[in-house]
Amino acid sequence: xxxxxxxxxxxxxxxxxxxxxxxxxxxxxxxxxxxxxxxxxxxxxxxxxxxxxxxxxxxxxxxxxxxxxxxxxxxxxxxxxxxxxxxxxxxxxxxxxxxxxxxxxxxxxxxxxxxxxxxxxxxxxxxxxxxxxxxxxxxxxxxxxxxxxxxxxxxxxxxxxxxxxxxxxxxxxxxxxxxxxxxxxxxxxxxxxxxxxxxxxxxxxxxxxxxxxxxxxxxxxxxxxxxxxxxxxxxxxxxxxxxxxxxxxxxxxxxxxxxxxxxxxxxxxxxxxxxxxxxxxxxxxxxxxxxxxxxxxxxxxxxxxxxxxxxxxxxxxxxxxxxxxxxxxxxxxxxxxxxxxxxxxx
Amino acid sequence: xxxxxxxxxxxxxxxxxxxxxxxxxxxxxxxxxxxxxxxxxxxxxxxxxxxxxxxxxxxxxxxxxxxxxxxxxxxxxxxxxxxxxxxxxxxxxxxxxxxxxxxxxxxxxxxxxxxxxxxxxxxxxxxxxxxxxxxxxxxxxxxxxxxxxxxxxxxxxxxxxxxxxxxxxxxxxxxxxxxxxxxxxxxxxxxxxxxxxxxxxxxxxxxxxxxxxxxxxxxxxxxxxxxxxxxxxxxxxxxxxxxxxxxxxxxxxxxxxxxxxxxxxxxxxxxxxxxxxxxxxxx
Numbered sequence: 001x002x003x004x005x006x007x008x009x010x011x012x013x014x015x016x017x018x019x020x021x022x023x024x025x026x027x028x029x030x031x032x033x034x035x036x037x038x039x040x041x042x043x044x045x046x047x048x049x050x051x052x053x054x055x056x057x058x059x060x061x062x063x064x065x066x067x068x069x070x071x072x073x074x075x076x077x078x079x080x081x082x083x084x085x086x087x088x089x090x091x092x093x094x095x096x097x098x099x100x101x102x103x104x105x106x107x108x109x110x111x112x113x114x115x116x117x118x119x120x121x122x123x124x125x126x127x128x129x130x131x132x133x134x135x136x137x138x139x140x141x142x143x144x145x146x147x148x149x150x151x152x153x154x155x156x157x158x159x160x161x162x163x164x165x166x167x168x169x170x171x172x173x174x175x176x177x178x179x180x181x182x183x184x185x186x187x188x189x190x191x192x193x194x195x196x197x198x199x200x201x202x203x204x205x206x207x208x209x210x211x212x213x214x215x216x217x218x219x220x221x222x223x224x225x226x227x228x229x230x231x232x233x234x235x236x237x238x239x240x241x242x243x244x245x246x247x248x249x250x251x252x253x254x255x256x257x258x259x260x261x262x263x264x265x266x267x268x269x270x271x272x273x274x275x276x277x278x279x280x281x282x283x284x285x286x287x288x289x290x291x292x293x294x295x296x297x298x299x300x301x302x303x304x305x306x307x308x309x310x311x312x313x314x315x316x317x318x319x320x321x322x323x324x325x326x327x328x329x330x331x332x333x334x335x336x337x338x339x340x341x342x343x344x345x346x
Numbered sequence: 347x348x349x350x351x352x353x354x355x356x357x358x359x360x361x362x363x364x365x366x367x368x369x370x371x372x373x374x375x376x377x378x379x380x381x382x383x384x385x386x387x388x389x390x391x392x393x394x395x396x397x398x399x400x401x402x403x404x405x406x407x408x409x410x411x412x413x414x415x416x417x418x419x420x421x422x423x424x425x426x427x428x429x430x431x432x433x434x435x436x437x438x439x440x441x442x443x444x445x446x447x448x449x450x451x452x453x454x455x456x457x458x459x460x461x462x463x464x465x466x467x468x469x470x471x472x473x474x475x476x477x478x479x480x481x482x483x484x485x486x487x488x489x490x491x492x493x494x495x496x497x498x499x500x501x502x503x504x505x506x507x508x509x510x511x512x513x514x515x516x517x518x519x520x521x522x523x524x525x526x527x528x529x530x531x532x533x534x535x536x537x538x539x540x541x542x543x544x545x546x547x548x549x550x551x552x553x554x555x556x557x558x559x560x561x562x563x564x565x566x567x568x569x570x571x572x573x574x575x576x577x578x579x580x581x582x583x584x585x586x587x588x589x590x591x592x593x594x595x596x597x598x599x600x601x602x603x604x605x606x607x608x609x610x611x612x613x614x615x616x617x618x619x620x621x622x623x624x625x626x627x628x629x
Contacts, residue, residue, distance in 0.1 A: 038504055041502060145348070
């Protein structure tokens with residue numbers, strides 16, 4: 001068809017029609033490579049995780065055998081791994097998925113698993129306390145929103161923690177909180193005031209808060225930079241007008257500035273929620289889930305540990321935890337998409 | 347401008363502010379400064395329990411850093427990080443230039459749906475992908491290889507990059523594209539010669555961001571690799587931690603070395619970096 005239209009030596013319609021069909025096909029060609037990648041590594045695995053969560057699976061595959069000398073394939077299959085030693089079966093070189101279907105059992109087990117509930121509880125604590133990053137970031141941004149010599153450098157240095165890897169942040173804070181009276185700097189400083197020493201990370205009731213404090217450091221820096229950008233765009237005329245009306249300080253902030261900062265606040269909420277629910281690196285580095293069993297664990301950590309720990313590879317159970325975490329996260333993702341969709345329409 | 351500019355206030359307040367700034371910065375960065383101090387101390391001080399004083403060993407200067415480079419796997423981990431990060435950066439940015447163009451320029455059924463799919467994928471918890479992706483990587487024979495990490499990172503980062511690119515292209519003047527179409531320029535050439543040159547700032551911003559994200563990635567590094575031949579520096583440093591347990595002077599130096607590339611990238615490309623992160627913070 002295409003060759004017919006291009007070969008037609010007419011001046012009129014064929015050319016635009018060719019253009020239209022090209023315009024119809026082009027987006028799909030541009031999308032194709034990314035879509036293949038994305039479907040293979042993101043979309044399909046999500047479905048697979050739901051599926052695997054219904055199975056008991058140690059992450060391995062078992063060899064498959066072919067029947068010879070009067071043995072059927074089914075008989076060899078039934079013999080399972082022992083079949084290799086049976087005379088009537090021969091290795092095919094293939095492997096088969098050796099997971100066992102258990103239905104909702106993984107989910108039922110989660111219900112009675114105390115470590116799952118500890119992790120979920122810690123997730124809630126993370127989520128709540130992580131929100132401190134937003135007012136803290138706002139406060140620092142207000143403090144830094146001045147034009148004095150060297151301000152650019154100050155702003156970058158305040159933002160600095162965000163650029164560090166969470167692994168480095170975790171190490172830095174675990175040294176900062178070292179337990180001995182003159183080991184960690186925190187205890188040294190407490191010592192000056194006659195307090196301490198404290199063993200934050202070694203104590204069940206404080207360890208999670210110690211890790212969250214470490215996480216708040218870069219997260220606050222991120223919120224600060226969002227607000228600094230937002231403050232740049234605040235309308236100076238409105239501020240002037242409000243000043244003439246006698247507004248200042250907290251009143252001005254609440255009634256005039258904050259409403260204009262809503263886009264920055266919204267993004268800060270999104271990245272803070274995602275950051276809180278994704279917390280994994282800091283926990284692994286600072287306490288590795290301890291002290292004791294899973295006292296500082298969150299779902300992201302517990303899932304990893306269940307699926308890939310030295311106590312055995314429980315892929316199905318791990319996937320069930322991942323599904324729960326995914327569903328929790330989906331609430332936020334759906335809300336975010338809903339807002340985007342509303343913004344697109346106007 | 348809010349709060350009121352400090353130059354409009356009394357001299358006392360102004361000087362007070364100028365003095366408060368470095369003090370606040372010091373408080374803010376104190377854990378990091380402590381680590382910098384650790385990294386130039388001598389090993390004997392730590393074994394004697396002298397964490398904060400300077401004992402007989404004195405200050406080491408760069409000796410600890412030298413040891414990190416000559417007596418550990420650190421150089422190899424760093425190199426692995428480079429080999430993983432750079433291709434990921436290029437791959438994800440290239441793919442998302444195309445998706446951003448497709449989703450930002452064309453009107454077709456399902457446009458918004460596909461766009462939302464990329465956005466949602468970017469926010470999912472890693473754990474929902476972990477088991478299948480690890481298995482897939484294993485099946486492809488890429489477990490514990492740098493290529494295994496690169497392929498996954500490209501795919502996953504494409505979600506975020508698409509969000510970024512599509513919004514950027516949306517804000518470009520449509521007349522440019524319309525005019526090119528009237529001239530009879532093919533869609534492919536419009537992408538290459540009209541749109542791509544305009545995307546330079548977005549490409550720069552994404553490159554810096556992706557570099558930092560991938561360099562700092564820890565989770566996928568421990569899920570998809572395990573040996574010094576393929577592990578990036580974030581995962582390597584935990585192995586390093588096992589090797590030099592309680593040798594805080596070497597661990598500190600190692601951590602600082604691991605942090606330098608993204609930090610350097612940030613200070614060199616600050617404008618683009620911040621533009622990328624704050625996308626949408628200003629309406």
